[in-house]
Amino acid sequence: MADFYDGLHPEDRDRTSEAFAAAADPRRRAIYDVEYRTIGKEDGVVRWVAAKGRGVFDDTKNDVRCIRVAGTAVDISARKRAEEELRALNTLLEQRVAERTFELRRFRDIVDATRSPICAFDPEYRLIAFNKAHNDEFRRVNGFDTKLGDVFPDLFIPEQRQVMRALMARALSGESFTVVEEFGRPEFGQPFWEITYTPLLDEEGRIIGAFHLALDISDRLRAEVELETAQDALRQSQKMEAMGQLTGGVAHDFNNLLTPIVGSLDLLQRRGVGGEREQRLIGGAIQSAERAKTLVQRLLAFARRQPLQPIPVDVGGLVGGMAELLSSTTGPQVRVVVEVADDLPPAKADPNQLEMALLNLGVNARDAMPDGGTLRITATGESVRTPRGDLRRGHYVRLSVADTGVGMDEATLSRAVEPFFSTKGIGKGTGLGLSMAHGLVAQLGGALTIQSQPGVGTNVELWLPISSATASAAEIAPAQVGPVGSRGLALLVDDEEIVRASTADMLEEIGYRVQEASSAEAALSIVAEGARPDLLVTDHLMPGMSGVELARVLREQMPSLPVLIVSGYAEVEGIALDLPRLTKPFRSAELASSVASLTIGPDSA
Template sequence: MAVMPPPSDDVPPDETRAELYDDAPCGYLTIDSHGCIIRANNTATGWIGIDRDALLGVSLRTIMTPAGRIFFETHVAPQLVTEGSARQVAIDLKCSDGHRMPVLSDWRNVVRDGRTIGIRAMFVDATDRRAYERDLLAARERAEETAARLTASEAQLRELNETLERRVAERTADLERAHDQLRQSQKLEAMGSLTGGVAHDFNNLLTPILGLLDSLQRRPVSDHRERQAIAGALASAERAKTLVQRLLAFARRQPLQAQAIDIGDLVGGMAELVASTSGPRIRVNVERDAALPHALADANQVEMAVLNLAVNARDAMPDGGTLTLGVHAEQVAGVGMIRLVVGDTGVGMDPATLDRAVEPFFSTKGLGKGTGLGLSMVHGLAAQLGGSLTLYSEPGRGTTVELRLPAVDRPATVVPVKSEQPLHCGAPGCVLLVDDETLVRFATAFMLKDLGFTVVEADSAEAAIGLLGEGLRPDIVVSDHLMPGMTGTELAFRVQEWLGIPTLIVSGYADVEGVAAGLPRLSKPFRRKHLAEALVRMSGIHLAA
């Protein structure tokens, strides 16, 4: 049996019902049938911030936010009518300082004698719960967004996986094409180096052949058959010279006289020649932009290139068609270019033929119908002038060749035409001839003597300097460029600084990096008249060409 402790003054007395009501952790309100507050505990008045006396008699709606009033009228009041109570209703109270207080409320009708005479409401502070719900809702929204992103990422990953094999195949094909282009470029570069060296050697061989045949042709020969033999040999040598020039063009080592020229006028002036060369079954169209800038090019070489391309186009249209010559201005990577177009509507080329089209000696015309150097020459010319060559072709749809050349603003340089009449004879003087090739030196000396010069020969630049050191004072020095030891260009500068004697450089091709631009130059092979013209230009002496 439990023993109750004796009463003590230190034990607080039991709370009264009024104290339990007023100091409860939740708010209590009693509302009469008119909707006015008739009773409230301290917790409710403290939350709302209104004294009890001021709160009593106030309409319930005045302590609710507008949203709370709407929710009470549309949800709570109808439920009280139908069910007599409403539980766990979230609603916002309007406090005296203006802020809202979220509460969770229970509502119950007060019934007496079967008649509803009021409402009792209980409120629990839901501030923390409402914040928790908001955080929970935000977290759920973030989770949904993350899930959506994951779904999108999965879809992208599936798409990437589906296209990976295709993209790898495309990349591999691009890489193979790049390797093919690199191999083709390296192949052409190697062929160009080899071709340039061979062409240089051929020029050295052709110089004595062409020069001596020219000298023999100029001498009186009574026998008609001998004259025909010399003329035939000379014509063959000229054809060989043309062939070597095309090889040098492909190798980018041909001598060029690059200047500003009007490509539009040049092509327009060639239209009639191209039309007559192409024949009546081929229509020639000329298309060119207005007010074209000039192009940096060699007019003679461009004319030869256009003719070669026109002949190729004609041969590609045995049944007739249209040959288009076009000149247009454009920008390539911010640089002004002139685009020269030669197009045809002929048989076209398949990819294998197109890949080899610019290779030297490659031809589809058959034996004896072409040298296979036309496109090679144009390709080398474009590269040497700082331009490019592009080919487009399909079987049955024709071929288009685009030659791009650098555009320049300055007008074309007018080169006066020299008279073809023989120059007057005079006493030319002495020439120091320097060449390490015995046959070339012999032929050049033969032509110089034929022009009236006294010739002193040296087989190297060092030997020439030795002769000058011994007191030789020639009027002119004629020197090969590429020789063992000192080059002709180095010799020319030494002689100019030392004695002030002019030097004519003779070269098998345009050694751009080795021959100074200001030095007089003569390209091998040459005839006596070419040698005479070069000497006249550099010294002003009078010779009989």
Template sequence: MMNDITRPQGITDGHSIERALAESEERFRQLAAAVDQVFHIADPAAGRLLYVSPAYERIWGCSPAPLFQDLSSFLDAVHPDDRTRVEVEQAQPLTADGTDIEYRIVRPDGTIRWIRDRVFPVDAGGDTPGRFAGIAEDVTERHDADARLRESEARFEAITNSIDQMIWSTRPDGYHDYYNERWYEFTGVPHDSTDGDAWNGMFHPDDRERAWATWRRSLATAEPYHIEYRLRHSSGEYRWVLGRAQCMRDVDGRITRWFGTCTDIQEIVEARELLARSRAELEAEVVQRTRERNRAWEMSSDLFAIMGLDGTLKVINPAWTTTLGFDEATLLGRPFPEQVHPDDHDAVRAAVERLRRGESIARFEDRLRHADGSWRWITWSLVPEGAIFYAVGRDVTDEKRRTAELDAAQEALRQAQKMEAMGQLTGGVAHDFNNLLTPIVGALDLLQRKGVGGEREQRLIRGAVQSAERAKTLVQRLLAFARRQPLQPVAVDIAKLVTGMADLVASTTGPQIKVAVDVEEELPAAKADPNQLEMALLNLAVNARDAMPDGGTLRISASKEDVPEGSASRVNPGRYVRLSVADTGSGMDKATIARATEPFFSTKGIGKGTGLGLSMVHGLASQLGGALTISSRPGLGTNVQLWLVQAVETTKLPSVQEPAPLATGHGIALLVDDEELVRQSTADMLADLGYQTIEAASAEEALRLLDKGSYFDFLITDHLMPGMTGVDLARAMRQQRPGMPVLLVSGYAADDGIAPDLPRLTKPFRKDELWASLSDALKWSSV
């Protein structure tokens, strides 16, 4: 045919050839325009493009015209990060095999596309330099798909390594090519060492053939793979595992992969074998296996059971009877839901649904009824198998109780810490308030004793004295709450104290309140300060009265109580006398009870209470080593119980004699206090008592006066001052002047840091109280 084409046939044949060529070129152009690939031909020697198909404009988004003038302008569209790599590739000599390169381009609209460009040399013949032709295609979607695949594989890897089961995967032919980290942790083998058929060596020799036969059948039939076999553990022993696998298919139904899991079921298999062994097997092994079976089944304190998904108990071990108190026949004859606490029914139903779906449950809790009517908390591990499931339960009732007790103890500790902080703040305020009251009380006492002014002035002074006394009482309550009020605990006859106060309480509460006293016979004595205890009892009675504005009953009772070790009571173990004040008033809710002992907290409204009554009683109880408990419900009244430690014997307190006032005193007092107004007031009282004073604003100043030779007969000093304390000053003074009389004055009135051999006076004080304390100090030093 080539001869026919080349044979000269005249102009007609020439036109036919041109027409054929034109038609061929047109078909080529149509073909090039129809495909998504870019065909291009270039002359590298001339540095220009000879031909490019229309797909260029669709993919590059611009005209190829510049390329026909300057082939290097092709690089302008290449992504900056890929440009150097493309330039290096273009600089390489073009071999017969051509080149295949992928790079990114940036379209004029800013979008980025991935291009695969394959270039081949074209022989132009003769001495004409070589040209090259190429095919470029847009592979952006493939790159995006690859990125999504990598992201999907990363998610798959993260998920499979985050669960407890061993995960594996194979190709359609069953070749194992993936295991998660749990597999390598369980088996202890190096990574990739069990790919392909190598995992066969992990089976127990007795299970190997059965496992492979099941796997080959699943590969042949596409049925799910489900088998139990023994797998070699990293410890060297073989453990039972449950192997599961499902195939994945494409849209045409062809299997693309197998995905499987291995679950360690060693403990479950052991329990199942023990529970499900047939009577014939048990009889055949009764001699050898009875003791082992009994140990695991009958002697276990855990509850073993086989249950039906329909809610029936099929088999149980003796621990059920031990734990719940019912005999085996009763437990097996009663539907399991009837044994469950009503509040747990929904949770039990949800757990059964999970078991129906084939899920194992590692931990589940519910409450079962005990024969004595109580409820026992049981925590379960549940594994389904067909229409039944295996259950192993443990009684955690005591554990939950201990947890609740620990939570309560921690809450009590937080409350105690809060009250301690408030006590420190309150004690500090009371100390400063005592310093303010001391000159006020002293000055008013002097004015009242001297009869200054007429009747009107004296009436005003008496009113001021009463207000100062009320302020003094308020400070004492603050100190009682802060546990810094001085106590004189003795063995007190509580029965006598309560009955003796009955009339006072009745007159205080008024005729609308019925007061009932109930004191246990032969009530032992309690360790208490009788004066403070009377004040506490009166405060509780006033609170009870205010809670019953329309009248009611106030019951004061006293009884002996023993709190044993391990008791759930909020009171420490020991022997107590419990003093109770109960009313039938409005009561309190839990939030109010929680704050009832806070200082200044009151529900009585503005001007109707200081909020210090219960605070003082609480502080007194704590200071005496006892406790205060409150039980109350809105609308039903309140019962406040004061727990006092029992005393060995009752002590009869000597009556307090008023100090015999002396007509005049004599001598010089060294008066030390960092508060100027307190020094002035005390100096005025001492002057009225006939004493001269030398004043010092600090302990250090007082020592300097002593070093300079200042003479004085006795020392009166504040205790808590900046720098040295009053006790330190007294010790330093007595080292230089042994036997010198000392009187300590304190706004705290606490025993902390004050030696018992130093007489003490509590702020604020009157002249007669100063005289009495000073007389005691002078007598003390003379003894």
């Protein structure tokens, strides 16, 4: 027995010994049934043995004892190896099933937690799976839930069913694609969806269905439209700014050209040069020059570079005073209606430019009503709390000029304020009326808005900032031309020789000796050499130092020196309000009036 037990596997000795002892115990007489491993003494090979047997007892004596344990011992090593392999395989399968179950649960959790609607469908268009977001979004835009087994296209309104079925059919044919479509019921909203379709394949590559992932892109599309609108507005603004810069520069040059023309013609007319025919020709030339001057003023107004004289203006009084002129201008077929609100506050404006703008708008309205109609001019006080377009937050006087004419379509309306754009035909307008009004109110800090509809009419609104001061007749009344306040030396500064020569003639005619300078620096040299001018007449924009800067330097040396700034338009930084100015082109009477209005100090004589 010692050899037997020594050959057992250490882990099986106790169990085998206990089984043998139980079988050999006369009181227990258990069946010997045990499986154990043996270790070969020669080869060290481990073998499994299944042993079964019973104890054989000698019952003839009082002292019963086990004679032997008889039974069988079978080598079951092969079976044990098979069982071990099967057990290992089962363990592996269980592990793999657990892992796959975890992966599927995780995938399901991810899909269900995804905010984008996802659903799968079979070749009969029936829903076979969907996540929570899909049902939530479907309920949001259709008003009811989906369920597994629903034929998905049939859940949509009639006009959307065929579209959905066609998209699903493409996916079921094996195509992967993305589309943007509008789905939903009108009463719940019809968002735009970006939908990606993908076929479902089995292990052999056969199509067994398809699935789609949807995304509501309505907000994104609205943002894209708003961005495109903003970009269009920016491009239009840049275009208008470029045109304004070009127009302002050309108009300034025209003013320099017109100044000697107007001045010379005026001088010839006042001196009565030539006979009646020559005077008639000179008069016609002056009329043309004045029309050119008006055209240039409109160009400068569009470019926002006209030298404005903004003062508090009684818009109601101005409109009322122009009613008769507008009626005669528009003709008997057009009924002019003027409505002015009570207690209308004064507006900050240049009355002369505002009158011109109102007259231009009246003419435009007349031309838009060839068969007659109504021109309604309304002035009211308004407050803007939410900025819109060029109209900023603030308090305004809104001057509305509305007609019942042919109106404008969107394309025409988008170009209405462009300079020289006109629908009146060749020779029937300059195309500067609206652009001048637009530039005028923009330069004053207001805005111009237009509402128009073909066949209904057009309403142009001028939004003028309210003035904190009070309008009075004295402020609005034009200055009267009086006698020249003093005589003496006039220092004339202009970089354009032909303008300088014409202006010098006018100054000499009203009693001044003139010393000319082609630049501010040259003028300072003249003063440094001992000249003491009684009047400074200087152009504003010149190479190097500007006329305003020159005036400030000379005023430091001669505080009471009268100064007149001559300018074709105001620069961005503007001309100082305390410096009187004269707009090019001008006639001798206008120059004399401006000089006469200057305050002449005792040190200037």
